Each structure stands twice: as structure tokens, then as C-alpha cells.
Amino acid sequence: MDHFLYRDGALFAEDVPISEIAAAVGTPFYVYSTATLQRHFKLFDDALEGTDHLVCYAMKAASNQAILKTLAQVGAGMDVVSGGEYMRAKAAGVPGDKIVFSGVGKTADEIRTALTGGIRQFNVESEPEMEVINAVAQELGVIAPITVRVNPDVDAKTHAKIATGKSENKFGIPISRASEVYARAASLPGLEVIGIDVHIGSQLTDLAPFELAYNKVADLTAQLRAEGHNIRRLDLGGGLGIPYTRSNEAPPLPVEYGAMVKKTLGHLGCEIEIEPGRLIAGNAGLMVSKVIYVKSGEGRDFLIIDGAMNDLIRPAMYEAHHDIIAVQEPEAGVEPQPYDIVGPVCESGDTFAKQRNMPPLQSGDLIAFRSAGAYGAVMSSEYNTRPLIPEVLVNGDQFAVIRERPSFDEIINRDTIPTWL
Numbered sequence: 001m002d003h004f005l006y007r008d009g010a011l012f013a014e015d016v017p018i019s020e021i022a023a024a025v026g027t028p029f030y031v032y033s034t035a036t037l038q039r040h041f042k043l044f045d046d047a048l049e050g051t052d053h054l055v056c057y058a059m060k061a062a063s064n065q066a067i068l069k070t071l072a073q074v075g076a077g078m079d080v081v082s083g084g085e086y087m088r089a090k091a092a093g094v095p096g097d098k099i100v101f102s103g104v105g106k107t108a109d110e111i112r113t114a115l116t117g118g119i120r121q122f123n124v125e126s127e128p129e130m131e132v133i134n135a136v137a138q139e140l141g142v143i144a145p146i147t148v149r150v151n152p153d154v155d156a157k158t159h160a161k162i163a164t165g166k167s168e169n170k171f172g173i174p175i176s177r178a179s180e181v182y183a184r185a186a187s188l189p190g191l192e193v194i195g196i197d198v199h200i201g202s203q204l205t206d207l208a209p210f211e212l213a214y215n216k217v218a219d220l221t222a223q224l225r226a227e228g229h230n231i232r233r234l235d236l237g238g239g240l241g242i243p244y245t246r247s248n249e250a251p252p253l254p255v256e257y258g259a260m261v262k263k264t265l266g267h268l269g270c271e272i273e274i275e276p277g278r279l280i281a282g283n284a285g286l287m288v289s290k291v292i293y294v295k296s297g298e299g300r301d302f303l304i305i306d307g308a309m310n311d312l313i314r315p316a317m318y319e320a321h322h323d324i325i326a327v328q329e330p331e332a333g334v335e336p337q338p339y340d341i342v343g344p345v346c347e348s349g350d351t352f353a354k355q356r357n358m359p360p361l362q363s364g365d366l367i368a369f370r371s372a373g374a375y376g377a378v379m380s381s382e383y384n385t386r387p388l389i390p391e392v393l394v395n396g397d398q399f400a401v402i403r404e405r406p407s408f409d410e411i412i413n414r415d416t417i418p419t420w421l
């Protein structure tokens, strides 16, 4: 459930009409709902009730400061995958002991930043990285808490670009080598081994791959404990999928996921950490765009809109589907008609949908892409010198611009001219 609903024929974000935001900030823009963000966080938090746990929002999904503060306010920790994300989390007021550092290529500088500012744990992805964390920790005279990310070799049955838990993927260490790697970690004086980490992919629509992986983590916990390691925290990653289409069968709910976690791992007495990103932010955001032209082609009509692949790359990059709705609710009985919905960028890949049924639309009409809150704004670029589009946060009947659209001067002045020109 989200808070983007029609009222008297007009689409609202909570208590604010979308058309009012469009008039104030111009199109295209992203808009997020505070109530939806917090509700999604709470679904996970409640799902793990009764176990010692922390929900660390995977902020790569949507990392605006205002979104981080909104989630931190209700108790979220953060999962970061770069030094920049670490800085963002700190800037939003998240304490270091609620920040988890994931990612396959942490540099010595990033590790130093996190060890200096405080960190809950590093999720170590390789042996060379483990050696560097140890070296930096020793140089700073601190001990770095770590888990090792194991690759359980399970098929997440999701899009190839977001599957991470098969042995051919670049992530983690093979679970078969865990014993050896943990022994090495335990021998390094700058490290403290505290647990195990696993993350098998994103947009999973079935609990079975999670359950397979978590059972392997349960076995590994017993084995590593027997080998003398004090395994007390299990980081289970993110990855629970969201419904991108209203018609499709629904992915499992957080409460079902939580029950499965308790069933597979509850007996171990470990603190549970999860890192959901998409499920928290995905359906908490829309991208709103305006129809520039309706163009009649041969056998098909195109809606040429002012949003493009640089603003929302998921359809071009992952063949992703987004439900697209008219901001003005179609009147009952209006016959929908098929459109190809495209942006103005000079690439055929700049196509959001083909032959999508929409109410008849005209130049100037507003449309909204649903489920655009995660991996939307954060993956946008200024390709074609199209300014990054604004982000807006709604809270009840208030809204605020949380990232402004840069001016052309700001964009152009980021370039510098060498002296010889």
C-alpha cells in the first residue's frame, strides 16, 4: 500500500495534489511520501519483533538527505556501499554504530573514513580487502568489527543484472572457503569477527532462494562456532521484491519474510540485521512527467514526454516495467488507447513502454510513473545536458523540494577550460 491515490479525480501524494507540486517545481520531478517510507520501514521492524534486530536501510536505493532523516527518525540504521554514502549517512545524523559498510571494492581511504567516523561493521567481500581493513585499523590503533559476506551459490531467480548469490557473481567469498577465511580473519589483530553476511540479489519475488541461503548460513554459524568464532550477528542482506504491476501476483510480504527468518535462524540467538532498499523506497516514490507531444506514427501513437532515460533508467537498463498513470483520473467509460511512451533522448532505448494502454492524452497532460522511488533519482544522469530532476518530499499536507533542479549555468560551469584553449 502507498499514499498515492486519486481524490475527486486527481492524483494526490498524501494530502497534496500532484498537479500543485508540478505547478510549483515544474516537470519532470520525483516525489516521495513520508508516510509510505516510514510504513515500509515499520513493516520490516515489526516483522522481526521478538528478535534482537536492526533494519539498515540500503540507502543506494534513494539517498537524499531528507529521505535518510525520515527513516533515521523512526529508528533505521543504514547500509552503505561507498565512502560517499557513508558521508551522506553521517550528514543526515545517523550515528556510526548504526552504519554498516557493504560493497566489493572498499578502498583504504573509504575504510579510513569509516573507522575514523565510527562504524557498526564492515561486511568483508574478499581476502585482500580483509587485509587492507586490518592494516588501516592497526594504523589508526582501532579494532574493526567485521562479518564476511559469503556467497551461498543459490539462484535468486531474478534479473541477471541484480542477482548476486551465484558462484559466478563477483560478490562475497565462496561459502565452501568460509572456514579458511574466518581462521585468517581471527588471526589478524586489527579485526574482530562478529558475524556472517549474505545478500543474494534484488527484486526477489519468492522466499525459497532466501530460505535456501539462510539455511546455509545457519549451518555455517554452527560450524564456525565449533571452530571457535564468536558468531553473534547475522546480516541477511536486502532483496525482497515489490509489486511493479498491480495486476501481477504479489511478492511475499515483510511479515512472511520475517517469519521465515525466525524459523531458519531464530534458534541461534544471534542479532539479526537486514538491509532492505527497494521495498522501503520503491513504492514510496513517483516520477511525474508531462506530455510534450502526441505524435502519430505508422500504426502507433507516441507519447513524447519530458522525462527520459537519464531521469529513470530502469526500463532501458533492466527492461523494467513501471505502471504509468494519468494524473487526471480518467472518467468512467473512457476507452483507453495504446501508446508508445518515450523520452526526448536520441536513443531508441529511451522508451518507457510500448503499446501501453492509457486514457487519451494531450500535450500538457501529466503522467506519473509508479514504483519509481528506488533506483530512480540515484541512477539519474545529465546525459544530453538534461538537468538532474528535482526531488520533492511530501508529509501530510506539506511538501518541500529536497533537491533542486540545477540551472544550465551550474551544469556548464562545472566544466573547466584548460589554459591552452
Ligand SMILES: *Cc1c(COP(=O)(O)O)cnc(C)c1O
Pocket (backbone or CB within 6 Å): 058, 060, 061, 079, 081, 102, 103, 199, 201, 202, 203, 237, 238, 239, 240, 275, 276, 277, 278, 279
Ligand atoms: C543493493 C543491496 C541491498 C538492497 O537491495 P534491495 O533489493 O534494494 O533491497 C542490500 N544489501 C546489499 C549488500 C546490496 O548491495
